[in-house]
Amino acid sequence: MGKTIAVVIKPGTPLAVTALERLVKAAPGNRLIMEAEGHHAVEDLPVGIDRVPAKDIEDQADLMVVFGGDGTLIHAAALLQNRAVPVLGINVGYIGFMTDVAIDEVERSIKEALSGSLSITERMRLDVELEFKNREPIKRRILNDAVLSLRQLSRLASYRVTVGDELMTTMRGDGVIVSTPTGSTAYAMAAGGSILSPRLHAIAVTPINPHQLTQRQMILDAGQQLTLSLDTETQVVVTLDGQTAHSFGPEDTMRIRKADVALRLYEVPWRSYFETLRTKLDWGNS
Numbered sequence: 368m369g370k371t372i373a374v375v376i377k378p379g380t381p382l383a384v385t386a387l388e389r390l391v392k393a394a395p396g397n398r399l400i401m402e403a404e405g406h407h408a409v410e411d412l413p414v415g416i417d418r419v420p421a422k423d424i425e426d427q428a429d430l431m432v433v434f435g436g437d438g439t440l441i442h443a444a445a446l447l448q449n450r451a452v453p454v455l456g457i458n459v460g461y462i463g464f465m466t467d468v469a470i471d472e473v474e475r476s477i478k479e480a481l482s483g484s485l486s487i488t489e490r491m492r493l494d495v496e497l498e499f500k501n502r503e504p505i506k507r508r509i510l511n512d513a514v515l516s517l518r519q520l521s522r523l524a525s526y527r528v529t530v531g532d533e534l535m536t537t538m539r540g541d542g543v544i545v546s547t548p549t550g551s552t553a554y555a556m557a558a559g560g561s562i563l564s565p566r567l568h569a570i571a572v573t574p575i576n577p578h579q580l581t582q583r584q585m586i587l588d589a590g591q592q593l594t595l596s597l598d599t600e601t602q603v604v605v606t607l608d609g610q611t612a613h614s615f616g617p618e619d620t621m622r623i624r625k626a627d628v629a630l631r632l633y634e635v636p637w638r639s640y641f642e643t644l645r646t647k648l649d650w651g652n653s
Contacts, residue, residue: 369397373428375443377435489629500618511550516542525598542575
């Protein structure tokens with residue numbers, strides 16, 4: 368009996384139809400499904416791919432194939448909130464730290480994933496709970512980062528970061544990033560943070576343009592809960608995985624802890640994580 372393969376593709380990519388046709392040919396005897404609605408829906412699907420509601424993909428999929436960059440894979444991860452469905456990332460985006468399979472490797476990668484030949488690594492995720500004074504709370508499971516940042520760049524804000532029951536620091540600056548090891552190559556890296564091995568279970572807290580030069584990135588044990596709030600009257604914005612944004616005020620609170628369900632990613636044996644870093648970041652070239 369065949370498997371059900373969920374497919375997520377970067378919107379507007381010229382390679383969309385070609386990529387889907389190659390996937391259909393590479394996975395005969397298996398059912399292929401895609402989102403029926405929303406930004407990532409594709410209008411003209413090749414024969415052999417079914418449309419299903421986005422909310423049903425998690426329950427139906429045995430594995431997922433993502434065509435795009437890291438942003439597309441983050442969207443795909445959001446579809447897999449409670450089941451550890453393995454994901455194969457095919458890079459048709461720009462950077463692609465997580466989508467590291469080349470488009471001409473589609474057939475080989477799919478066949479090996481279906482046969483069980485590919486190894487799988489787990490990427491830690493975070494559960495974020497936003498509590499607001501005058502609104503309903505929001506809960507999200509994220510892969511990369513939660514960011515508190517200013518609405519107005521001309522002003523500073525003061526951010527309280529508590530680990531467990533103890534105050535870690537109060538940061539004055541443009542913002543603060545709380546990221547997973549996977550997210551360490553995203554906004555946290557641009558803000559001067561270190562790159563963490565994706566196999567680590569850790570949480571990085573990275574200041575954005577801190578007023579005090581002694582404020583540095585902190586790497587915390589993933590078993591610790593973080594609580595963030597404002598120590599100023601300034602209004603800021605909280606952004607989750609770069610996908611959703613919510614206003615955040617002085618009487619609001621953000622709590623962050625390690626999620627129970629990780630994201631499972633296929634690894635191809637012909638390309639390593641460090642090779643991806645060397646290639647994407649142009650290391651070793653003068």
